[in-house]
Amino acid sequence: MNWQIEAIRRDFPILSHRINKERLAYLDNAATMQQPRPVTATVDRYYRYDHANVHRGVYTLSERATEAYEGVREKVRHFIHAHSADEIVFTRSTTESLNMVARGFGDQVVNAGDEIVISVAEHHSNLVPWQQLAERRGAKLKYIELNPDGSLDLENAAQQITAKTKIVAVAHVGNVIGVLNPMSALEALTHAVGAYLIVDGAQAISHLKVDVQALNADFYAFSGHKMGAPTGIGVLYGKAALLEQMAPVQYGGEMISQVTRTATTYKRAPLKFEAGTPNISGAIGLGAAVDYLDALGMNAIQTYEAQLMGPMLARIVAIDGVTVYGPQTAADRLGVVSFNIDGVHPHDVATGLDMLGVEVRAGHHCAQPLMQDLNVTATARASLAFYNNQADVDQLIDGIKQVKEFFLHES
Template sequence: MRDFKVEEFRKDFPILSETVHGNPLVYLDNAATTHKPNQVLEAMRNYHHKHNGNPHRGAHYLSVMATEAYENTREKVRKFINAARTEEIIFTRNATESLNLIAYSYGMNFINEGDEIVLCISEHHSNIVPWQKVAKAKKAVLKYMYLNSDFRLDMNEVKEKITDKTKFVGIAQMSNVLGTIYPVKEIAEYAHTKGAVVLVDGAQAVPHIKVDVRDIDADFFVFSGHKMLAPMGIGVLYGKKELLEKMPPFLFGGDMIEYVEEQNTTFAELPFKFEAGTQNVEGAVGLSAAIDYLEDIGLDKIHEYEMELTAYALDKMKEIPYVKIYGSTDLKNRGGVISFSIEGCHPHDVSSIVDTYGVAIRAGHHCAQPLMKFVGAPATSRASFYFYNTKEEVDVFIDSIKNVRRWLGYGS
């Protein structure tokens, strides 16, 4: 994309000018967390310098300003994902907490013995372990949808696994290991014909593609701020109002109550009944600035540019005979995540060696051990791109993985 000003964007990220082991930092671990531009850092700094206060609890100026900043972000998130109402936006610490909230508040109360819970085999542990607990506690049946030979989820598999007994379906919009973007709208549509509730984990999708929760028709949708330029410690749970209203609170304490008597308590209205205690206003301020930054660039442009990088990297990697790629090499319905292995080399060794060249990648099971078992790999290496990466950085990455086997004594 000739009009994509990646070098201008990079100037906004101080950490991208750092050196690692004497080499320029090449940060390719964006699926784990992203860096923050000056605009986000300054927004948080300005909040602490001028507006820091405990929201919702005071009539003084700083409390009012903190409340305004926090609630303005809620409205910005609503627009960002096209939710119908601000009360459908719940702030959490991260996508993991959002998923646990749904499992314990919805799953433990509305899933019964013999009901089916259906997940995709590529789910992050955060969207597996809570449902294992729910299934065991409620004597429900936990089932998995499996991928085809191109690492995609065929709708025939979806229709086979989602039945009249299915009460809940959970799926990530984009895999953090394979980069596959799943047809969540079609899956939700079919699941709803069976009366099932659908949860979409958008942690890997929201930073890279435009998301419309009403178009998808997800009943629940979750994501984390730190994967989209915002600070750690702020996450989002979207839920349809009619579902959230009947769910009991997940945590109890200050700010989520209406009245407390010696023996009884009534709870606040949405969204506050799910936001116990003092909230992360600094994180909300950072998330607001991050949304502004991404929307100024345009999510469509971001995805298009990232696909150029991904195509460039895949073409280079396919030329290396001892590199195996896990995930489709077809760019259709794909994101900028590439998991791979190098013949004869443990992924942790790969990560440590390329780090000496300043290249930051991930190694391990990526919190997706059922998927690792399914594809026959105990662990992989993973490079993940964002809009501030460049083709020159891809070249450094390719050169670094070409040197891994030489370091380990293979001679090439």
């Protein structure tokens, strides 16, 4: 594999910075990925030379901005293999996308006595909206349990998904233990009972090639900042017929067709879901991020990251007094390792690692039901991206050992 890691790293100026006088090892990519030069340059160029509002103007700047903005819809369509660019809705984030589906679609299809099924490992963004929908509609929220290794229990899934199920909402890849969920089996179970499959793709979009048609997902949501784009831009994919059925949840300019004193009609999807001035620069930056990932190749990214994950996971598991959550082999996870040092609070672990230049996340990772199942209140989490290298892994391993020594053996 001809992976030019040093050339790739030069595209990310922040990686050459020092943190607390130490070499930076940025390992919080599951929260936010760094932006490459082509993304920041594209956004800068838009603000310098093409900045105007979209769709509304007939003058040159507006037409250029509109062409660039709408061009990203086609790039995203190709990137996730959607059938049409009209199936791509721009949002602020995965969170907003999932809330839009829960409110605009869920309220239409879920009734009293129906069931909504999610997994116990879901991020709060793919849990709380369904809790609220169940409460509004008098439905029942049910959970798919996990196997001891953290993988989704398909036998339990088959029990939870019944003729009463209307919605199944699961993460493509888990944000705490990085498990790649068995989407093909879940899709079959979901559609066999006539339910709708909604996928949180936030942790998958930067690690593997996503094909929404092969997944047969009814809706798929992800965020730009997880894949090297600016913050504040997200995507909701929905099958065309379902987006036409779905009601808008925000109202105002741009999404209307006609307004009278007594009634309003709306544009067709996707514009009916994009009320007001959109995040134009964010969308243009998303397009540049898609171009960047496409140039690297998602299959190549997945292969390279697996080469880092295997040794990293094995070396963390081998440290005495460290507990790793989820599968103990790299073949069963993508991007993420959550762990604890016995007797040391995860926040102290993250603070200690930060002093050594290693940036990891600590907390419940917006997955408190999973934390309860793991019988912990929080974990430390190291997460990879395609620009990480072996030096980052070495620095993490050395850092964990130093933090453990400091907190447990200092006299």
